[in-house]
Amino acid sequence: MVIMGSTVTKKANTKVNFLIQFYLILTFVCISNCQDFRVYYNDNNQFQYLISIQFFNDISFASDLQQRAKNQIGSLPNSPPGSEDDTDAKIKLGNKLFRDINLSANQIQACVTCHPIDGRSAGMDRQTTPRGTFGQLGKRNTPTILNVGFNSVLFWDGRRNSLYDQAIDPFINPIEMSLSSESELIQKIQNDPSYSEYFVRAFPSNPNINLHNVRLSLASFERSLVSNSKFDDFVMGNLLIFNRQELEGLNIFLEVGCTNCHSGYLLGGNNLSKLESSFLYNPNDFGKFEVTGDSNDRYLFKIPSLRNVTLTQPYFHDGSVTSLKETIERMNEYKLNRRLASSEIDLLIVFLKTLSDKTKSN
Numbered sequence: 193m194v195i196m197g198s199t200v201t202k203k204a205n206t207k208v209n210f211l212i213q214f215y216l217i218l219t220f221v222c223i224s225n226c227q228d229f230r231v232y233y234n235d236n237n238q239f240q241y242l243i244s245i246q247f248f249n250d251i252s253f254a255s256d257l258q259q260r261a262k263n264q265i266g267s268l269p270n271s272p273p274g275s276e277d278d279t280d281a282k283i284k285l286g287n288k289l290f291r292d293i294n295l296s297a298n299q300i301q302a303c304v305t306c307h308p309i310d311g312r313s314a315g316m317d318r319q320t321t322p323r324g325t326f327g328q329l330g331k332r333n334t335p336t337i338l339n340v341g342f343n344s345v346l347f348w349d350g351r352r353n354s355l356y357d358q359a360i361d362p363f364i365n366p367i368e369m370s371l372s373s374e375s376e377l378i379q380k381i382q383n384d385p386s387y388s389e390y391f392v393r394a395f396p397s398n399p400n401i402n403l404h405n406v407r408l409s410l411a412s413f414e415r416s417l418v419s420n421s422k423f424d425d426f427v428m429g430n431l432l433i434f435n436r437q438e439l440e441g442l443n444i445f446l447e448v449g450c451t452n453c454h455s456g457y458l459l460g461g462n463n464l465s466k467l468e469s470s471f472l473y474n475p476n477d478f479g480k481f482e483v484t485g486d487s488n489d490r491y492l493f494k495i496p497s498l499r500n501v502t503l504t505q506p507y508f509h510d511g512s513v514t515s516l517k518e519t520i521e522r523m524n525e526y527k528l529n530r531r532l533a534s535s536e537i538d539l540l541i542v543f544l545k546t547l548s549d550k551t552k553s554n
């Protein structure tokens with residue numbers, strides 16, 4: 193589905209009939225192996241026997257992993273919780289607000305400036321930390337807006353739990369769009385005559401231009417940004433879609449305990465975790481402590497979703513690491529079941545690519 197000029201598509205259900213897969217794999221195994229086997233084994237029975245072993249080894253590795261991935265990760269639903277009442281009209285209004293530079297203090301910045309979604313852009317600006325509308329330097333790395341509707345923890349310090357509550361923050365944040373107040377925001381929208389028909393369509397029984405309706409429509413729009421990945425195709429039943437390296441990367445991911453923190457179908461996004469080693473944390477950012485003042489919350493940060501992670505460098509709350517390989521090397525300092533070898537990190541990266549939207553690149 194094409195949403196408001198962005199190419200983010202809703203997931204197609206790609207269940208492939210198991211019998212078709214069976215014959216395809218058989219054909220594939222024959223093409224790749226028959227001739228070799230024929231050289232060494234003239235006895236036809238033994239030849240068939242070896243092909244069967246090879247075939248069942250391959251298919252059982254893939255199908256075992258498919259089952260484990262289904263149980264331990266799962267596939268992304270077509271739409272986030274709470275999207276039942278997201279009409280096209282609300283999404284259209286949210287889209288207009290998301291792109292409106294007039295809603296920043298000096299009229300040059302919109303949500304889409306830092307969260308670009310058009311074409312192949314993956315929902316974040318690729319900056320270490322972004323600059324606000326007057327060029328003021330931000331403190332934290334921009335998370336992708338893709339799949340944001342599935343997050344129950346928002347912001348790196350987890351200070352919001354819903355898109356509805358979060359929606360107005362960036363407009364009045366002094367390091368972002370820098371409006372002086374919520375009422376200035378509403379005034380700006382009221383002064384633009386092009387908005388009234390959008391509000392009438394989105395909220396026919398109560399078309400007021402107020403904070404409540406702005407929150408509802410921005411949240412509806414954000415919930416429509418759902419990505420579509422090869423990993424979901426695999427988990428939903430397409431056993432053939434992963435190559436050997438992708439399967440091995442997934443196997444390592446499940447084995448070493450990445451899912452202890454990057455859990456659920458979003459692979460993160462729903463919990464915080466304490467950065468305990470001085471090597472990991474940034475002394476200028478205390479995480480959740482900055483919101484609560486509770487010393488137990490010092491260095492508590494959001495565990496980010498790993499969906500689209502191969503498209504959203506640089507990494508971590510402060511954008512301090514550019515390479516994905518180094519980022520994963522750092523996870524060795526977190527609570528893994530065992531240390532990762534360099535070759536395993538390469539395979540993990542191959543697997544992480546399957547979690548990215550098929551229509552996006554970086």
Ligand code: HEC
Pocket residue numbers: 290301302303304305306307322323324325330332333334335336337340343345346347348349355358359360362363367368369410
């Ligand atoms: C100047 C760049 C900038 C602009 C403009 C901006 N954002 Fe963000 N956005 C960020 C940064 C940086 C963060 C992380 C801040 C933090 O964690 O403290 C963020 C976080 C978010 C999050 C939480 C994501 C998550 O996974 O935790 C949402 C949702 C969001 N922004 C939506 C919006 C909307 C809606 C607008 C427009 C009203 C907007 N942003 C404008 C930079 C920006």
Ligand code: HEC
Pocket residue numbers: 445448449450451452453454464465466467472493494495496497498501504506507508509510519520523526527528532540
């Ligand atoms: C103990 C919990 C924990 C475990 C286990 C864990 N992570 Fe993380 N991961 C985090 C936290 C917390 C962050 C954010 C840290 C920060 O911002 O400073 C993170 C960040 C990341 C990032 C950067 C994401 C971004 O958008 O910036 C990647 C990639 C990543 N982890 C991959 C992995 C992989 C692969 C594994 C398994 C080898 C793993 N993690 C295991 C907690 C964990």
